[in-house]
Amino acid sequence: MLSDQTYSYESPHVYKEHNIRLSQSSKLQSRVVIGADTFVGDGTSISGSVIGRNCHIGHDVTIENSYIWDGAVIGDGCIVRHSIVAAGAEVRSNAMLNSGSVIGFGVVIDKDVIVPNETKIVKTPIKTLQDSAMFMSSSEEESENDDDDEDDVNPLDSSEVGDANVVGAHGVGFLYEEEEDDEETNKGYSGIMYQMAQLNVSDVSVASTTVGAHQYGSKRKKRTYSTNSMYVSGDEDEEEEEEDFHKEALATVERAMENNHDIDTALLELNTLRMSMNVTYHEVRLSTSTALVERVDHFIATDTLGVKDAVDKVFGQWSALFKRQVFEDLDQVDLLLIVQKLCCQLNESYRSMVFLFVLMQLYDAEVVEEDNVYLWWNGKESQTEEMSVVRDKAEKWIEWLQQAESDSEEDSDEDDE
Missing domain, CATH: 1.25.40.180 (Serine Threonine Protein Phosphatase 5, Tetratricopeptide repeat)
Structure with a gap:
């Protein structure tokens, strides 16, 4: 559909670009998109997910209903469910991302780490959008006043590369914390970063959540989100x-x-x-x-x-x-x-x-x-x-x-x- 894309369709609803390396024992279930120059290892299963370009997906990995952006690395034995892994992020071997996880740009999740539901992790420890805006403003102002001062230190920089309780001993990243009472902050994050657990990332089998508890003709409780609109309840x-x-x-x-x-x-x-x-x-x-x-x-x-x-x-x-x-x-x-x-x-x-x-x-x-x-x-x-x-x-x-x-x-x- 775009000039720089080379996707081809394969049944059942699998879309692949050129130069993809799929190990013989890997399995692509229905509704999968994989970008160019991506590697998928032995025994890996992917379903209902979008994998970007230049990604490395290791051996015996399970990825379900998730978005893996360009250049991300998923190590051997990892489990990723209903999550977003941003470009350049790394999830090391045997880690688990539970439903609603958002792993930001450049974040590293150390091996064997279990990321709880609805957890958002960023590389830089910014608490709110207001802090982020103030930081950017102050950084630009300092840059204009003194471009040659190499000793400038960002006010939000930390001597640590990450919070070990969140990303593991050798990980990189910090928990993104929202101020619950800050209405403006919540407005700013009414898209994919806000209340990810409620976002319908994929049209996974509704039977998985409805069969056994189905009331045909009854109405389910659900919430609708849009990247351009407020939370609707x-x-x-x-x-x-x-x-x-x-x-x-x-x-x-x-x-x-x-x-x-x-x-x-x-x-x-x-x-x-x-x-x-x-x-x-x-x-x-x-x-x-x-x-x-x-x-x-x-x-x-x-x-x-x-x-x-x-x-x-x-x-x-x-x-x-x-x-x-x-x-x-x-x-x-x-x-x-x-x-x-x-x-x-x-x-x-x-x-x-x-x-x-x-x-x-x-x-x-x-x-x-x-x-x-x-x-x-x-x-x-x-x-x-x-x-x-x-x-x-x-x-x-x-x-x-x-x-x-x-x-x-x-x-x-x-x-x-």
Whole structure:
């Protein structure tokens, strides 16, 4: 997209520049971007993250839902989760960055150090933005008055290179401390450096935070941040935003089906809505599933099509939408729970059959994998009294699936013999 970039796309949603050195046993999960001249060591796993240029990622490293900026070094055995590591920073072997960590420019985290949640570390011990502004102002003034004085000392310099309690004995850096009562300071840091734990850095599987505690149709508590706006709080605004998204997304999918738009156009519109309204992929899956199930219900209720034909017509064509909404195992489980819940609300005379045929379509289209079908089927949420009303027909199909797998394994054993 830019003249100096050479990114190429690889499935599943991996973008790589040229001159990247990936060790054979390293693993790039879905939604990964890696810049030019970066090295990734043996046994390293990266998912939902952006890695800059000229980075060195060591062996047996785990990086999840994080941003690693240009020239950063991540040592062997490190774990980095939901964090930002700025350009030129170094995280030495076996260190751990917990959720919400921000490692500033040039900071060095010593080996075996565990950085707690929501910790922000800077190279220079500046307490507030006001101190930073005063320091810069005084430095410029001193420079103008006496450019030849090599003995000038910055008022905020420390004889130590770092706080050992924060970055380790041989680390470089200090804890960035905010004055809680300083409203102006908080305003200045309403972007990525302020309350990082609440920032939705990545569209990680929402199922990881929602499956098991999901209340479909209920509203989650969340906070929205922008680098250009103040912190936004209040469940009412968030609920309205999700409701607005649901209405707009429903209309988008319905319009696509009515006018027989191509899949890519519908996906582009949905993704634009998702980003503009700052919702997760769970909301996208919920809205898409609702539109498709309602379409099936309309065909059946009006005697336009029979149950199987209605499901085949709608999901046979439009289940491809889910391939850009489902990325991980728990996303597939989340999708099955959504569809199950929606089918429970259909007419009692055909809801179980609709759910069975939808399940088969999603499996045949490779939207959901067999192992994740079992994970959903055996999960507590799919077996509640409310959800069980559509399990009867699906149970026969699950049994057939398990039997087919068993037969396949026996055939394989015979071939080996």
